[in-house]
Amino acid sequence: MTATLRQRNVVILGSTGSIGTSTLDVIRRHPDRFSVLALTAHRNIDLLVAQCVEFKPRIVAVPDAERAARTREALTARGLQDIEVMDTPTHLAQVAAHADADMIMAAIVGAAGLPATLAAVEAGKTVLLANKEALVMSGPLFMQAARRAGALLLPIDSEHNAIFQALPVNFREGLDRAGVRKIILTASGGPFRTLPLDALQSVTPDEACAHPNWVMGRKISVDSATMMNKGLEVIEARWLFNAAPDQVEVLIHPQSIIHSMVSYHDGSVLAQLGNPDMRTPIACAMAWPERIDAGVAPLDLTRSGRLDFEAPDETRFPCLKLAREAMLRGGGAPTLLNAANEVAVEAFLDQRLPFMRIADVVKSVLDELPVEELPDLDAVYAADRSAREVASRSVMSRIFASTP
Numbered sequence: 417m418t419a420t421l422r423q424r425n426v427v428i429l430g431s432t433g434s435i436g437t438s439t440l441d442v443i444r445r446h447p448d449r450f451s452v453l454a455l456t457a458h459r460n461i462d463l464l465v466a467q468c469v470e471f472k473p474r475i476v477a478v479p480d481a482e483r484a485a486r487t488r489e490a491l492t493a494r495g496l497q498d499i500e501v502m503d504t505p506t507h508l509a510q511v512a513a514h515a516d517a518d519m520i521m522a523a524i525v526g527a528a529g530l531p532a533t534l535a536a537v538e539a540g541k542t543v544l545l546a547n548k549e550a551l552v553m554s555g556p557l558f559m560q561a562a563r564r565a566g567a568l569l570l571p572i573d574s575e576h577n578a579i580f581q582a583l584p585v586n587f588r589e590g591l592d593r594a595g596v597r598k599i600i601l602t603a604s605g606g607p608f609r610t611l612p613l614d615a616l617q618s619v620t621p622d623e624a625c626a627h628p629n630w631v632m633g634r635k636i637s638v639d640s641a642t643m644m645n646k647g648l649e650v651i652e653a654r655w656l657f658n659a660a661p662d663q664v665e666v667l668i669h670p671q672s673i674i675h676s677m678v679s680y681h682d683g684s685v686l687a688q689l690g691n692p693d694m695r696t697p698i699a700c701a702m703a704w705p706e707r708i709d710a711g712v713a714p715l716d717l718t719r720s721g722r723l724d725f726e727a728p729d730e731t732r733f734p735c736l737k738l739a740r741e742a743m744l745r746g747g748g749a750p751t752l753l754n755a756a757n758e759v760a761v762e763a764f765l766d767q768r769l770p771f772m773r774i775a776d777v778v779k780s781v782l783d784e785l786p787v788e789e790l791p792d793l794d795a796v797y798a799a800d801r802s803a804r805e806v807a808s809r810s811v812m813s814r815i816f817a818s819t820p
């Protein structure tokens with residue numbers, strides 16, 4: 417007799433995004449294992465409704481009354497009036513902590529994802545963490561909350577998922593005890609790794625979003641182009657794996673085949689390899705500790721050809737340096753860095769700020785604001801708000817400076 421699997425109830429925060437849709441694709445392949453309890457979306461109501469038609473969640477949350485009303489109407493028109501539609505930002509946190517939820521995919525982009533991601537953590541859930549900004553802005557508090565509630569954090573970021581796979585199971589007792597010397601985060605270097613420096617002045621949002629190896633949302637694509645993404649990931653790795661700041665290294669690897677490595681005291685280096693497709697880390701985390709089909713083509717090293725490596729160039733990528741400095745300063749510095757970066761990236765995507773000025777805006781915020789300890793979440797949100805104000809002013813002054 418074959419044992420029947422208990423279906424696990426999944427909540428997807430940010431189901432209409434790049435990670436959200438890849439998560440649903442993994443679920444689509446394993447209807448016996450996973451059932452969708454709740455989906456949340458921000459603007460793309462048409463896609464959310466299509467997802468409801470296919471996956472029949474019990475609840476959807478859209479944190480805006482007008483868009484939620486449109487969702488309700490569209491669901492009723494499709495005979496899906498039994499799906500409960502929640503309509504405020506607080507509802508995102510409510511679905512994230514739902515009593516029937518087994519696992520929460522935290523895939524909202526940016527600081528907007530923190531309240532709901534943290535609610536899942538505080539409810540002691542299995543949290544699949546894609547929303548790195550939530551962890552970066554509240555590192556110690558986030559990790560304390562996870563320990564206190566017994567939440568299981570499974571990394572979705574491909575690098576952190578690779579490291580998670582290459583670490584021994586007891587890594588939470590301390591990296592030294594586990595024999596780990598260093599964590600090596602690989603980075604593709606993004607679309608501008610070899611572009612002449614003066615050409616960087618005039619790159620457009622579409623060019624910045626055309627990543628050579630990965631298809632991702634626009635914010636993280638710009639972060640990859642500035643390498644702020646890798647900076648955020650260094651901070652993310654520090655917290656997720658309880659690493660000392662100098663235990664996390666960055667190595668450029670343009671082919672994105674090795675997703676990261678762990679270097680051990682005995683000289684061994686364990687790497688995780690695969691085609692660059694987020695369904696691999698998503699499936700790995702969703703089925704953990706089992707392995708399931710993710711729909712990803714097997715890696716054929718005879719076809720992927722050579723693998724190259726080089727040290728990152730911090731002149732070309734000042735954001736990487738700013739992130740490392742913020743990590744070393746500690747306290748609220750990563751919170752300020754993250755908020756300033758979100759404001760600057762949005763301004764770049766709206767064509768209000770040149771690409772090369774993103775780092776300047778972030779630096780101006782870190783130079784201007786005091787770095788304080790953040791004892792609680794109110795302090796985190798206050799630091800986030802101040803950084804956004806200063807960053808917005810900094811963006812404005814740069815626009816006026818460049819207007820003839």
Ligand code: NAD
Nearest residue numbers: 430431432433434435457458524525528546547548632633
């Ligand atoms: P995306 O822009 O494609 O999707 C973002 C999702 O968040 C959407 O569903 C959107 O509805 C929702 N959202 C946006 N603003 C919101 C708000 N104010 N309130 C509620 N919901 C909101 O982004 P993505 O590329 O899927 O990235 C999601 C997260 O995963 C990011 O933190 C990113 O850094 C991380 N991540 C993404 C990838 C990738 O390959 N895309 C890889 C690693 C990590």
Ligand code: MG
Nearest residue numbers: 573574575649
């Ligand atoms: Mg990554």
